[in-house]
Amino acid sequence: MxxxxxxxxxxxxxxxxxxxxxxxxxxxxxxxxxxxxxxxxxxxxxxxxxxxxxxxxxxxxxxxxxxxxxxxxxxxxxxxxxxxxxxxxxxxxxxxxxxxxxxxxxxxxxxxxxxxxxxxxxxxxxxxxxxxxxxxxxxxxxxxxxxxxxxxxxxxxxxxxxxxxxxxxxGYETWDDALCAHLREFLAVRLPDGVSVDDVAGDPRDVTAWLAGRVPATPLPGDLPELGPWPSSTPAR
CATH class of the missing domain: 1.20.120.450 (dinb family like domain)
Known part of the structure; x- marks a missing residue:
């Protein structure tokens, strides 16, 4: 302490x-x-x-x-x-x-x-x-x-x-827009270098669920990149 x-x-x-x-x-x-x-x-x-x-x-x-x-x-x-x-x-x-x-x-x-x-x-x-x-x-x-x-x-x-x-x-419908925006910003580090959240097609709430490692309500289209680990070291500001 x-x-x-x-x-x-x-x-x-x-x-x-x-x-x-x-x-x-x-x-x-x-x-x-x-x-x-x-x-x-x-x-x-x-x-x-x-x-x-x-x-x-x-x-x-x-x-x-x-x-x-x-x-x-x-x-x-x-x-x-x-x-x-x-x-x-x-x-x-x-x-x-x-x-x-x-x-x-x-x-x-x-x-x-x-x-x-x-x-x-x-x-x-x-x-x-x-x-x-x-x-x-x-x-x-x-x-x-x-x-x-x-x-x-x-x-x-x-x-x-x-x-x-x-x-x-x-369900994910209980996640409001502010939470989804925060989660996308916080979890964007899970994406490979050169890939941004905006590059992932689909409903923003479904993209958020996928970034969080969950199964979206509606499957996201296209080939999705492999996600890295959950953020664990950077200060959570």
Whole structure:
């Protein structure tokens, strides 16, 4: 853990993430979690044990991952408020163990855990325009705003992963234009050198889903390039 002077986040809000994008990401992430909670409440135990769209993971695994990430980002927000930088997870092994344990939760237990995290995140995130969004974090060497963006991406993407194939299916139509634009910018590094997002034909939402490693609602035309790994080292600004 690194302790920083309380005066560290001195960058004026106007030079950091603008109020509008931060406010939208915070609001849409909260709306995404609310929608996920509503849908999970109508799942059965068999639904939870069924396969998600992610190899080797049940729907319960995906929900446990969402809860684990929410817990991690809550820790980042609280650390920034204290003027500290802490790791996102204690270790990769601890992260994996948490997902495996959480995957065994009942529907009621998932709802309790995710509901408590929803309330805690709403209290812990700084208000739009706060200089704390520029405070250093333990996530990719970037500021706290990157933690919010990661949470926004993950809760929206994994809602589709967890609910696909159920009667409460949530699809890519729940991804608004701002999220799709953010995802295309964030994931463009997965494309080979010399290929841009604009070179990939198809509906922008389907292109976004493909860039995220998911199966688009409508297949994309033409020969698609092989995607590189998910971004993992550059600061998430």
């Amino acid at each position: 690194t302790t920083l002077p309380r005066t560290t986040p001195t960058t004026p809000a106007s030079t950091g993430p603008s109020t509008g994008p931060i406010a939208h990401a915070r609001a849409d992430a909260a709306a995404g979690l609310d929608a996920l909670l509503s849908a999970v409440g109508r799942l059965t135990a068999d639904d939870l044990a069924g396969p998600s769209t992610l190899d080797g993971w049940t729907r319960g695994h995906v929900l446990a991952h969402v809860a684990g990430l929410a817990t991690a980002m809550l820790g980042q927000a609280r650390a920034a408020e204290r003027g500290e930088v802490v790791p996102v997870y204690a270790s990769p092994e601890a992260r994996s163990a948490g997902i495996e344990a959480g995957a065994e939760r009942t529907v009621a237990e998932h709802l309790t855990v995710l509901g408590d995290l929803r309330d805690s995140l709403a209290e812990a995130w700084p208000q739009p325009g706060s200089p704390l969004w520029e405070a250093p974090s333990g996530y990719r060497g970037g500021p706290l705003s990157g933690c919010l963006l990661a949470w926004w991406r993950e809760v929206r993407i994994h809602s589709v992963d967890a609910l696909a194939g159920t009667t409460q299916e949530v």
